[in-house]
Amino acid sequence: MNYGPLIFLAALFALSGSWLGFVVTPSFQLGTLQQTNTVGAGLTYPLARPGLAQQGLQVYRANGCVYCHSQMVTQERTLCEVVLTEAGTNTTALVAALHKLNPNYNQEALDAVLKSLPKTVVFNTTKTKADAAVKELTQTTAKAQVVITPAGPDIARGWGKRRSVAEDYLYDYPTLPGAQRVGPDLANAGARLPDVNWHLRHLYAPAAEVKGSTMPPYRFLFELRKAGLTPSTQALQLSPGIAPSGWEVVPRPEAVALATYLASLRADAPLYSTPLSSAPTASASADTNAPAGGANLSTNAPAAK
Amino acid sequence: MSNPMKSSATGENLAQVPVWLFILLFVLLFWGMYYFDQNSGWFNAHVYSPYRNVAELQLYQPAGGGGNDRGKAVYENVCALCHNPDGNGKPNQAPPLVGSEWVLGSPARMIRIPLAGLAGPVMVKGQEWNLAMPAMGAALPDDDLAAVLTYMRQSWGNKASAITTEQVKAIRAELGGRSQPFTADQLQQVP
Secondary structure (H helix, E strand, C coil): CHHHHHHHHHHHHHHHCCCCCCCCHHHHHHHHCCEECEEEEECEEEECCCCCHHHHHHHHHHCHHHHHHCCCCCEEEEEEEEEEEEECCCCHHHHHHHHHHCCCCCCHHHHHHHHHCCEEEEEEEEEEHHHHHHHHHHHCCCCEEEEEEECCHHHHHCCCCCCCCCCHHCCCCCCCCCCCCCCCCCCCCHHCCCCCCHHHHHHHHHHHCCCCCCCCCCCHHEEEEEECCCCCCCCCCCCCCCCCCCCCEEEEEHHHHHHHHHCCCCCCECCCCCCCCCHHHHHHHHCCCCCCCCCCCCCCCCCCC | CCCCHHHHHHCCCCCHCHHHHHHHHHHHHHHHHHHHHHHHHHHHCCCCCCCCCCCHHHHHHCCCCCCHHHHHHHHHHHHHHHHCCCCCCCCCCEECCCCCCCCCCCCCHHHHHHHHHHEEEEECEEEEEEEEECCCCCCCHHHHHHHHHHHHHCCCCCCCCCCHHHHHHHHHHCCCCCCCCEEEHHHCCCC
């Protein structure tokens, strides 16, 4: 029995089908992608990485960092909240409107809300309902706005403010989204850890920077030099006991490029494809606390709420 | 009927496939198409999960004009490096902007600082700083500089009047191409 032609056709169909689906369609869809503008501020996004950081990407690639680190934040939901920013003049109407939105508010709670503006008055709702609530509140001469926050496990871990989209990788070649997560996601490593020197120290001795770190040290990216009378300006400021005594640790050019690349990693600009709003100005101080600086294992860090 | 290949080609065996299987396949196909229609975003490059189509994405766009986003963005890109994103400055690097008399005071003085720089001893909130700030704002367009200065004057609890593009333009013209940074004493002369 000659099944040859049939097998040939089946194989052709299977291969060309997946080629069409995985190569041709995405290339039609995203192949002509260009810089866009961020929503709100209208800045050009993304900008190409500086040259040193681009060299760093090749070092990242060559050292297989991608086997333990992804650069791809996922998002499961989008949460909407209504924040009251100004009480306006007609407090009675405002109180009535608030009570209608949330019957749990009693008079005392409402007084507290009006004293500590801006305050979130409706939690975890849909955009349609939030818009309706804002309309109702503004009719009482108060001012309110909808705050849109992407949510999901990655975002709760503090790995980013929003999901990663194709634009984020526009200037990276090759793109290194990664598939395994032995260590934390690095899509926003530079936003969390902007200090190049921290990255250098961490690459030389991860466990000295992050207690209990299982990341392998990359000591071959550094060279040991006999310490002179005065410490060299390029040498790392390591805590005592890490470098052999009488020697100092100086990063090789690859290490500097890699650390610059890591500090340049940041994908949190608000884009059309990932709606997200900045928190109202007065409460901004509450969520701009400085990055943890890798003080604890960020993989197990609790939800940054 | 000696050749089995031939008999299968006659269609005799086809009739033995039960009708419900065809119906099931048809229903599955229909469901697949429906699911695709609802969730694919029709190959639009901007639609990513959790959004399912352009209409939904459009619905979730934040309302425009809420606050000074441009000023915030410029601040975080240009000035926050030294003055810190929360405006509190950094020890030995840059003085605070929160509650600073230079930020809350005369616009004409404040606008001059990023346009030409500031060097030498300067008192900020009763503390003396003696560093140098390059002309960080000289390369910014007038409207961006006005936005960022307004952002500084109206954020983190600061409350002062907004700075307009016209004010920045006028002072930039007045300074000409001045490359020499100001000293605090020189700025005090400015009304």
